[in-house]
Amino acid sequence: MRRKIAVVALAAASLALSLLAGGPAAPAQAADKPLIGLTFDDGPSPERTAFVLDVLKEKGVKATFFLQGSHAQQYPDLVRRIKAEGHVIGNHSWDHANFPDLTQAGQKQEIDATNTAIGAITGTAPTLVRFPFGNSTPYALNYLRSIGMSGGIQWHWEVGEPGDFECPGAAGVQKYVLDEAAPGAIILLHDGNDVLACPATQWTYLAKTIDALRAMGYDFGVVAPSTTASALNEGSYGVVVAP
Structure with a gap:
């Protein structure tokens, strides 16, 4: 995979978020501990x-999984x-295509097919999208707004x-995770x-990293929509909240 590069036109997404819960999600704080959100892309896979x-x-940790639709369809038990x-569970496109390389119809299909596959398995369609390589398009962001x-x-990634x-x-x-850790x-x-x-x-990194983050004073949360862009997370309209 190429190093993921955020080339995201997120201004239009703020309107999409206003269609959701109607306000920013809670701050990244649980009791007296700051929250950090572990997210896993490209699955599910039987290997990992x-x-x-x-x-x-x-470890008693909740996380956020951005699933590739074709993989979700192939491994429904894992979903x-x-x-x-x-x-x-979030939407990570159908087959990890780079959205700027697709037609508008192709972009819509990547989103819709993944929502349909995950919804058929879990009974609930995702509300979050992470674009492959972090690359969105104005069309895709507007389409997401239109479907809430x-x-x-x-x-x-500082x-x-x-x-x-x-x-x-x-x-x-x-080392990468601990160096990027911040409330x-x-x-x-x-x-x-x-x-x-x-x-x-x-x-073997995963268990050790969870323990190290807890030793640094962190607890773990999941990603939820937000109406406010996060400067910490490259302009994401998402926030880490308690599960």
Whole structure:
């Protein structure tokens, strides 16, 4: 996977969010602990999603999974498990296409087919969208507004160290996450596609990183829509909230 680059025209998305709950979500704070949001893209995959869910369950952590529609359709039991265990499910397109390369009809199809597949499996269509590579288009954002969805959920990538999909090893992934940690930060991780080619030993990062973040004073939240753009998370109209 190419390093994800946020090329997002998010101004139009603020109108979309006003169609949702009617106001900003709660701040990234649970009791006296700041929240951080772990997000997993490109799944579900039989190679890694069950492992991620096992670790999250063991550690008592809720996360946000941005699912690829074609994978959701192929592995419905994993999708059902993600929902049953209390995680948030978002739309990550049908087949990880780069939206600026698609026709308007193609962009609409990527969104609609994924919503249909996830809705058929879980009974609920997603309200959040994360564009592949972080690349939206004005058309796609306007379309999301028209159907009451929020798009352009980005992430915190200030330090810019290699992400998990670049196979830096367990210590490298942990360092990336801890260096990007901040109250309200949305952290980009993966459980499908390119990350599957990384050595299996890399996956030991997850439990250790959760423990390290807790030692730093963080608790864990999920992503919810917001009417306010997040400067921390590259202009995302999303916020980390308590599960």
